[in-house]
Amino acid sequence: MTAPTGATAPTGIDWQQVLRRRSFLEYDARARARTLLDEGSMRVLCGPFDRLESPWLEPQGVVPQADDGVVIARGTVDDQAVVVASIEQGFLGGGIGEVSGAKISQALCLAAADSRVGRTTAAMLLLETGGVRLQEANLGLNAVAEICSALLELRPLAPVIGVIAGEVGSFGGVSIAAGLCTRLIVTPQARLGLNGPAVIEEEGGVEEFDSSDRALIWAIDGGEQRHATGLADMLVPDDADALRAAVREALAAGVLEPGSHRSERLDAFASRLASLDPARPPSPADLRTLWGRATVPAPAQEAGAAKPTAATRAASGDSRGQTWLAALADGVQAKPVIPSVLRADTHDAVYLAVVADPSNPFHRARQGQVGLTECLALAQSIRQVLDQDADAPSKRAIVAVVDLPSQAYGRIEEMAGLHQAIATTVDAYAAARVAGHPVVAVVVGTALSGGFLAHGLQASQILALDDPGVEIHAMHKPAAARITLRTMEELDKLAKTVPPLSYDVHDWARLGFCDGLLTVQNANTPSDADCEAVRRSIADAIDHARGGPTDLSNRLDSAAATKTRAASRKVRQLLAQQWTESTAESAEDGPAHGPG
Amino acid sequence: MQTLTYRFPADLAPRRRVHVGVVASGDLEILLDNPPGSDVDTHAEVRVRTSVNGFDTVWHDVLERFFTHTPLSGRWQLNDFGATPGVVTLRLRQVVEAATRTEDQT
Numbered sequence: 001m002t003a004p005t006g007a008t009a010p011t012g013i014d015w016q017q018v019l020r021r022r023s024f025l026e027y028d029a030r031a032r033a034r035t036l037l038d039e040g041s042m043r044v045l046c047g048p049f050d051r052l053e054s055p056w057l058e059p060q061g062v063v064p065q066a067d068d069g070v071v072i073a074r075g076t077v078d079d080q081a082v083v084v085a086s087i088e089q090g091f092l093g094g095g096i097g098e099v100s101g102a103k104i105s106q107a108l109c110l111a112a113a114d115s116r117v118g119r120t121t122a123a124m125l126l127l128e129t130g131g132v133r134l135q136e137a138n139l140g141l142n143a144v145a146e147i148c149s150a151l152l153e154l155r156p157l158a159p160v161i162g163v164i165a166g167e168v169g170s171f172g173g174v175s176i177a178a179g180l181c182t183r184l185i186v187t188p189q190a191r192l193g194l195n196g197p198a199v200i201e202e203e204g205g206v207e208e209f210d211s212s213d214r215a216l217i218w219a220i221d222g223g224e225q226r227h228a229t230g231l232a233d234m235l236v237p238d239d240a241d242a243l244r245a246a247v248r249e250a251l252a253a254g255v256l257e258p259g260s261h262r263s264e265r266l267d268a269f270a271s272r273l274a275s276l277d278p279a280r281p282p283s284p285a286d287l288r289t290l291w292g293r294a295t296v297p298a299p300a301q302e303a304g305a306a307k308p309t310a311a312t313r314a315a316s317g318d319s320r321g322q323t324w325l326a327a328l329a330d331g332v333q334a335k336p337v338i339p340s341v342l343r344a345d346t347h348d349a350v351y352l353a354v355v356a357d358p359s360n361p362f363h364r365a366r367q368g369q370v371g372l373t374e375c376l377a378l379a380q381s382i383r384q385v386l387d388q389d390a391d392a393p394s395k396r397a398i399v400a401v402v403d404l405p406s407q408a409y410g411r412i413e414e415m416a417g418l419h420q421a422i423a424t425t426v427d428a429y430a431a432a433r434v435a436g437h438p439v440v441a442v443v444v445g446t447a448l449s450g451g452f453l454a455h456g457l458q459a460s461q462i463l464a465l466d467d468p469g470v471e472i473h474a475m476h477k478p479a480a481a482r483i484t485l486r487t488m489e490e491l492d493k494l495a496k497t498v499p500p501l502s503y504d505v506h507d508w509a510r511l512g513f514c515d516g517l518l519t520v521q522n523a524n525t526p527s528d529a530d531c532e533a534v535r536r537s538i539a540d541a542i543d544h545a546r547g548g549p550t551d552l553s554n555r556l557d558s559a560a561a562t563k564t565r566a567a568s569r570k571v572r573q574l575l576a577q578q579w580t581e582s583t584a585e586s587a588e589d590g591p592a593h594g595p596g
Numbered sequence: 597m598q599t600l601t602y603r604f605p606a607d608l609a610p611r612r613r614v615h616v617g618v619v620a621s622g623d624l625e626i627l628l629d630n631p632p633g634s635d636v637d638t639h640a641e642v643r644v645r646t647s648v649n650g651f652d653t654v655w656h657d658v659l660e661r662f663f664t665h666t667p668l669s670g671r672w673q674l675n676d677f678g679a680t681p682g683v684v685t686l687r688l689r690q691v692v693e694a695a696t697r698t699e700d701q702t
Contacts, residue, residue, distance in 0.1 A: 064645075065619040066627055
C-alpha cells in the first residue's frame with residue numbers, strides 16, 4: 001500500500017497543498033466521522049438526545065457527556081455500507097467506559113450480524129483514546145475485551161479499518177483493538193502504544209522512559225515509526241481529503257485471507273522478536289532497518305530472546321500461579337514453553353500460566369508481567385492446540401491460570417509494539433473460543449490491566465478465588481490515584497459506592513462477568529480439599545462453556561450483569577433497535593448541528 | 597461538580613432540537629430540545645452541570661443576559677468542563693443559529 005503524496009519526508013511537502021488542505025485533526029468526533037463517509041449518508045445512532053450517559057461519573061463528581069464521548073454512525077463509503085465508531089478525544093481523554101465501550105462493541109456485533117445475512121457492513125474505528133477510563137476501571141477493562149471480541153467476529157466478514165489521526169493517539173487497551181484491525185491508517189501526528197510514557201515512567205522510573213522527552217516518545221510511538229516498522233499499514237498526512245481517500249482504498253481492498261492478519265502472523269512476530277536483543281536494544285531508527293515494513297518472517301537467525309533458551313532453567317519461586325497450575329493439572333508436570341510461560345497438558349485440557357522469571361532477558365517482565373515473549377509463547381501454545389484439535393470431535397479446554405502483576409511496562413516493549421504482541425494473544429484466545437474450545441480463566445492472584453486483557457479476559461468463563469490476595473483491576477492503585485487526581489483513601493472510599501473502581505474481588509464479582517467466586521481455605525498453599533473444589537468448579541465451567549455461546553454475551557446476561565450492567569444492556573438494546581430502524585433509511589441524521 | 601437549574605421566560609420556539617460542543621477542557625456541550633407535553637413553550641428550563649463549583653452568580657448573569665436578548669424556549673442542558681463566560685456565550689449563540697435557521701441544513 002502506498003501513502004498519498006506529501007506523507008513522506010519533510011522535503012516532500014507541497015506547501016500549496018498544505019495551505020489548501022482541511023485539517024482532520026481540528027475536527028471533533030462527529031465531524032471526523034462525517035468527513036470519511038459519503039456526503040449526506042451519515043446517520044447517527046444513540047446520539048446525544050438519547051442521553052445514554054455513563055451512570056458512574058456523576059457520583060464521582062465528573063460531568064458526563066450526553067453520548068458518553070463516542071459517536072456511532074451508519075453510512076456509506078463508495079456506496080458500501082459502513083458503521084463508524086468515532087471516539088471524542090476531548091471528553092475524558094477519549095477514555096473507554098461502560099457506555100462508550102458498549103456502543104462500540106454493539107456496533108461491531110450488529111455489523112457482523114448484518115454481514116452474515118448478506119448485508120455486508122464494514123467498520124471504521126476512529127481511535128483517539130488514553131485507553132480504559134479509570135473512573136470506570138473494571139467495566140472499562142471488560143468493555144475493551146468485548147470490543148476486541150466483537151471486532152474479531154466482524155473481521156472475517158467485512159474489513160475493520162482503524163484510523164488514528166491524533167492528537168491523543170491510541171493508548172491502553174484500545175490499542176490492542178488497533179492491532180486487530182484489518183488495516184490501520186495513521187498520520188504523522190498519531191501515536192500508538194500500549195503503555196503511555198507517563199505510566200511507564202511511574203512504574204519503571206525515569207531511566208526506563210523519560211516522559212518529558214518528546215523526541216523519544218515520537219520516535220517510539222509516532223505514526224511514522226509505526227508505519228516504518230510495519231505496525232500500521234498506511235501513513236497519510238493530516239488532510240481530510242487524503243484520509244478519506246485512504247479509507248476508500250482500505251475498504252475497497254476488502255477482507256484479508258484468514259491467517260494473514262498482523263495479529264495472526266506468529267511466524268513474523270517470532271522472527272522479529274528473535275532479531276531483538278534486549279541486552280542491546282536497537283534505537284528506534286535502527287529498528288526500522290532491522291524490521292522494515294514486511295510482516296513476513298525474516299530468515300532464521302541465531303540467538304534470540306524468543307527461543308526457549310533455558311528450558312532447563314526451571315522457573316523458580318512458588319508463586320500462586322505455579323502452585324495452582326501444579327494443583328489443577330493434577331499430577332501432570334508443567335513444562336516451560338519459555339521460562340516465564342508454563343504449560344500443563346492433561347488428557348482433556350491445556351493449562352497455561354505466566355510466571356515470574358528472575359532471569360528474563362526482558363528486565364521489565366521478570367516478576368510475571370505479560371511481555372513480548374510471553375504473548376508469543378501464549379499465542380503459539382493456543383494456536384498449536386487449535387491446529388491439533390482442528391478435526392477432533394471434542395476440543396480440549398484451555399484454562400488460563402491467572403496470577404500476574406500486569407503487562408510489562410518498558411521502553412523496549414513499547415518500541416517493539418507490546419499492543420501488537422497482546423493482540424496476537426487476544427486473537428489466539430478468541431479464535432480458540434470461537435472454534436469451540438472451552439476457554440476458562442481462573443484468577444488465583446492479581447490480574448491487572450493489559451496483562452489480564454491478554455491472559456484471561458477472552459475466556460468464556462471466568463472464575464476467581466474468594467481471597468484477599470485476589471485483585472482484579474485496570475491499574476495499580478497508586479497510579480490510578482495519581483491519574484484521577486485523588487488520594488488512595490479517597491479512591492477506597494469511592495470504591496464502596498462505585499463497584500467498578502473497587503480492588504475487592506467481591507465487588508468485581510458483582511459486575512456481571514464472574515462465573516464463580518470460589519471459596520478456599522488457603523490460597524497460597526491450597527489443601528487437597530481446596531484443589532479438589534477448584535478442579536470441580538473448573539470442570540463445571542468447562543461444561544458451561546461447551547454448552548454456552550462462543551461470544552462473550554453471557555457477561556451481559558448473568559444475574560449480576562442485569563443489575564450492575566444495566567447501562568450496557570440499555571445501550572445494546574437501543575442501538576439494535578435504532579440499527580433496525582435505520583436499515584432502510586439513508587438520510588442525514590435528525591438534529592441540526594452547529595459548526596462546533 | 598455542581599448542578600444548577602434556572603428558569604427564564606422565553607417565547608421564541610426553536611425550529612429543531614440542537615446539539616453543539618463537547619465536554620472537553622475549557623468547553624461545554626449544549627442540548628436544546630422541546631419535549632412534547634411540557635410547559636417549556638413559555639420558558640427556558642436550564643440545567644447546568646459544571647465541573648467548577650462556586651460560579652452560581654456568574655452562570656446566572658451570563659444566562660439571564662442571553663435569554664433577555666434571545667428568549668429561545670425549550671429544555672436546555674449544559675454540560676460544562678470549565679468553559680469561560682466567553683466560550684459559554686459562543687456556544688449559546690451557535691445553538692441559536694442552528695435552532696432558528698429557516699432552511700433545513702446541517
